[in-house]
Amino acid sequence: xxxxxxxxxxxxxxxxxxxxxxxxxxxxxxxxxxxxxxxxxxxxxxxxxxxxxxxxxxxxxxxxxxxxxxxxxxxxxxxxxxxxxxxxxxxxxxxxxxxxxxxxxxxxxxxxxxxxxxxxxxxxxxxxxxxxxxxxxxxxxxxxxxxxxxxxxxxxxxxxxxxxxxxxxxxxxxxxxxxxxxxxxxxxxxxxxxxxxxxxxxxxxxxxxxxxxxxxxxxxxxxxxxxxxxxxxxxxxxxxxxxxxxxxxxxxxxxxxxxxxxxxxxxxxxxxxxxxxxxxxxxxxxxxxxxxxxxxxxxxxxxxxxxxxxxxxxxxxxxxxxxxxxxxxxxxxxxxxxxxxxxxxxxxxxxxxxxxxxxxxxxxxxxxxxxxxxxxxxxxxxxxxxxxxxxxxxxxxxxxxxxxxxxxxxxxxxxxxx
Amino acid sequence: xxxxxxxxxxxxxxxxxxxxxxxxxxxxxxxxxxxxxxxxxxxxxxxxxxxxxxxxxxxxxxxxxxxxxxxxxxxxxxxxxxxxxxxxxxxxxxxxxxxxxxxxxxxxxxxxxxxxxxxxxxxxxxxxxxxxxxxxxxxxxxxxxxxxxxxxxxxxxxxxxxxxxxxxxxxxxxxxxxxxxxxxxxxxxxxxxxxxxxxxxxxxxxxxxxxxxxxxx
Numbered sequence: 001x002x003x004x005x006x007x008x009x010x011x012x013x014x015x016x017x018x019x020x021x022x023x024x025x026x027x028x029x030x031x032x033x034x035x036x037x038x039x040x041x042x043x044x045x046x047x048x049x050x051x052x053x054x055x056x057x058x059x060x061x062x063x064x065x066x067x068x069x070x071x072x073x074x075x076x077x078x079x080x081x082x083x084x085x086x087x088x089x090x091x092x093x094x095x096x097x098x099x100x101x102x103x104x105x106x107x108x109x110x111x112x113x114x115x116x117x118x119x120x121x122x123x124x125x126x127x128x129x130x131x132x133x134x135x136x137x138x139x140x141x142x143x144x145x146x147x148x149x150x151x152x153x154x155x156x157x158x159x160x161x162x163x164x165x166x167x168x169x170x171x172x173x174x175x176x177x178x179x180x181x182x183x184x185x186x187x188x189x190x191x192x193x194x195x196x197x198x199x200x201x202x203x204x205x206x207x208x209x210x211x212x213x214x215x216x217x218x219x220x221x222x223x224x225x226x227x228x229x230x231x232x233x234x235x236x237x238x239x240x241x242x243x244x245x246x247x248x249x250x251x252x253x254x255x256x257x258x259x260x261x262x263x264x265x266x267x268x269x270x271x272x273x274x275x276x277x278x279x280x281x282x283x284x285x286x287x288x289x290x291x292x293x294x295x296x297x298x299x300x301x302x303x304x305x306x307x308x309x310x311x312x313x314x315x316x317x318x319x320x321x322x323x324x325x326x327x328x329x330x331x332x333x334x335x336x337x338x339x340x341x342x343x344x345x346x347x348x349x350x351x352x353x354x355x356x357x358x359x360x361x362x363x364x365x366x367x368x369x370x371x372x373x374x375x376x377x378x379x380x381x382x383x384x385x386x387x388x389x390x391x392x393x394x395x396x397x398x399x400x401x402x403x404x405x406x407x408x409x410x411x412x413x414x415x416x417x418x
Numbered sequence: 419x420x421x422x423x424x425x426x427x428x429x430x431x432x433x434x435x436x437x438x439x440x441x442x443x444x445x446x447x448x449x450x451x452x453x454x455x456x457x458x459x460x461x462x463x464x465x466x467x468x469x470x471x472x473x474x475x476x477x478x479x480x481x482x483x484x485x486x487x488x489x490x491x492x493x494x495x496x497x498x499x500x501x502x503x504x505x506x507x508x509x510x511x512x513x514x515x516x517x518x519x520x521x522x523x524x525x526x527x528x529x530x531x532x533x534x535x536x537x538x539x540x541x542x543x544x545x546x547x548x549x550x551x552x553x554x555x556x557x558x559x560x561x562x563x564x565x566x567x568x569x570x571x572x573x574x575x576x577x578x579x580x581x582x583x584x585x586x587x588x589x590x591x592x593x594x595x596x597x598x599x600x601x602x603x604x605x606x607x608x609x610x611x612x613x614x615x616x617x618x619x620x621x622x623x624x625x626x627x628x629x630x631x632x633x634x635x
C-alpha cells in the first residue's frame with residue numbers, strides 16, 4: 001500500500017512542469033503600406049505651410065529654423081526676428097525622419113534614397129541631387145513598393161501555448177527605413193533636436209563632413225559621397241555594432257555613441273571609416289559631444305524605458321590621444337539628454353528635470369554654474385551667429401532664450417508650440 | 419526523457435532504500451528516549467522541536483536546451499515539532515525565485531513565502547523515506563523602484579524524500595517535490611527590435627524541484 005502511494009506520487013511528477021495561465025500583451029501592430037516609388041519621387045517639393053503635429057529633427061540657422069515633420073517633410077520658419085519666428089514653407093520629403101544641414105543644403109533620407117535640397121531661398125527649396133537605393137533594394141509586392149507602415153496599438157490575450165511573439169522575433173525580415181525598424185517606437189522623444197554643422201545638437205543619426213554624408217542605422221553605417229556630380233552611394237556599409245544612437249564628426253574622426261560604448265572612427269579616407277578606439281561604459285542612452293581634446297558623454301537610464309538601468313551622469317573623456325581615451329570625470333545627473341558648448345559653458349538638457357549650465361574653463365573638470373529647473377529641455381542648440389542666443393527643445397515645443405550677462409540665467413525670447 | 423530517467427532513478431532510490439541496507443530495523447528499546455536507534459549509533463529523532471534549512475533547484479535548471487531551461491532557486495528555513503515516529507509539523511520562511519516561460523514570453527518571479535507543512539515518515543528504516551506537503555503564501559517584491567512587478571500569491575508544494583541517519587543531532591535529507599506558485603503581474607520591456615511591449619500575466623508556475631536539507635535535533 002505504501003509503495004503504491006509513493007508510485008502514484010511519482011507518476012504525478014511527470015509532465016507537470018509546464019506553466020499554465022494566460023498573458024495579455026499590448027504592442028504596436030504594423031501594417032505595410034505599398035505605393036509607386038517613382039510617383040513619390042516626383043512629388044512637388046514645396047507645399048503650403050501647415051501646423052506642426054509630429055515634430056522630429058530641428059535645425060537652427062542664421063535666419064531660419066527647420067523642424068522635421070516625421071515621415072512627411074520639413075517645416076521652414078523665418079527666424080530673422082527671433083522674437084517673432086514665422087512659418088513660411090513646407091518642404092515635402094515623404095518618409096523623412098533624419099536630416100542634416102550644411103551651407104543651405106539639406107541632406108535627408110527619404111524611404112530608400114538620400115536627397116540634397118538647396119533652401120537658399122527659404123520660400124522655394126530646390127532639389128539638387130538624389131542618391132537612390134542607399135539603404136536597401138526595393139521591397140516589392142507585385143508592382144508596388146513597400147513605402148512604410150501604419151501602426152495601431154493592439155491588446156491580445158495569448159494562451160500558454162501561443163508562440164506568436166517568438167515567431168515575430170524569429171521572422172524579423174521586413175524592414176524599411178535606415179534604422180531597419182519594423183515597428184519603430186522611437187527611443188528618443190519626438191521633439192529631440194539637433195541637425196546641422198556648428199549648430200547641431202548631439203543626437204544626430206546623420207552627419208556631413210569631408211564631402212560625405214554618414215548615416216547610422218541600428219548596426220550599419222551608410223555613406224553617400226557629395227561632389228560636383230551630385231550624390232552617389234558608397235558601396236560600403238561598415239558594421240558598427242548594435243544599439244547605435246548618435247554620430248558626431250570632429251576633425252578626422254566620427255564619434256559614434258551606442259548604448260554601451262563610444263566608438264571613434266577615423267575617416268582620413270572618407271569612404272573607408274576605420275575604428276580607432278572603443279570606450280565602453282555602462283549601458284545607457286548616450287549622446288556624445290566632442291570638442292578640442294575632450295568629449296562629453298551623457299548617460300541616461302530609466303526603468304521601463306529603452307535605456308533601462310540606474311546610471312544618469314555626465315562623463316568627461318580625455319581624447320587627446322584617440323588610441324587611449326581616458327575618463328577624467330563623472331558628474332551625477334538626473335536625466336541628461338543632449339548638450340552643447342557655448343564659449344566656456346556647457347549646457348545640458350535634463351528633460352523634465354530642467355537645464356544645467358556648467359563652467360568648463362577647465363574642460364576636464366566642469367563646475368555646475370546653475371540649474372534652471374523651469375526650462376524643460378531635451379536638447380540645446382546654439383545660434384550660429386548670435387552669440388548669446390540658444391534654442392531648446394522640450395516636451396511642448398521649441399523655445400529661444402537669450403543668455404543673460406551673468407551666464408547663469410536665460411530670458412525667453414519666443415516659443416513655437418506643438 | 420532525461421527528466422523521466424532522473425525521476426525514476428530518484429524514486430527507485432527512495433522506495434527501495436529500506437531494502438538496500440541490511441541493518442534497517444530499529445532497536446526497539448531506544449523509542450523511549452525520543453529517538454530510533456540503529457546499529458553503529460546511527461539514529462533518527464522522533465519527538466520534539468527541531469529546525470532546518472533547505473535549498474532547492476528546479477530540474478529544468480539542468481536542461482542544456484536553452485529553449486527549455488528554466489531557473490528555479492528556493493531557499494528555505496523552518497521550525498518544526500515531531501509528534502511521534504511518523505508525523506511532524508513545520509512552519510517556515512522561504513525565498514523563491516522562479517523563471518517562467520509562457521506564451522513565448524519569459525518572466526522572472528521572486529517571492530518571500532510563509533508556509534505551514536507536514537511530514538509523514540513512510541517507513542521507520544535507517545534511511546527514512548517520507549512524504550511531505552506544505553501550503554504557503556508568497557509575497558511579491560515591493561512595487562516601487564522595482565523591475566519586477568507582480569502580486570502576492572498562494573503556493574503549495576508536495577514531495578517525497580529521504581532522511582539520512584546520523585550519529586549526531588544533524589540530519590541531511592534529499593527530496594523530490596512538485597512546487598506550485600500562483601503569480602499575477604505586469605512587465606514592460608523593450609524587445610530586441612526596439613519595440614515597447616507591455617504584458618500582464620496570470621499564471622500558475624509548476625516546477626519539479628530537487629531539495630537538499632539539513633535538520634537539527
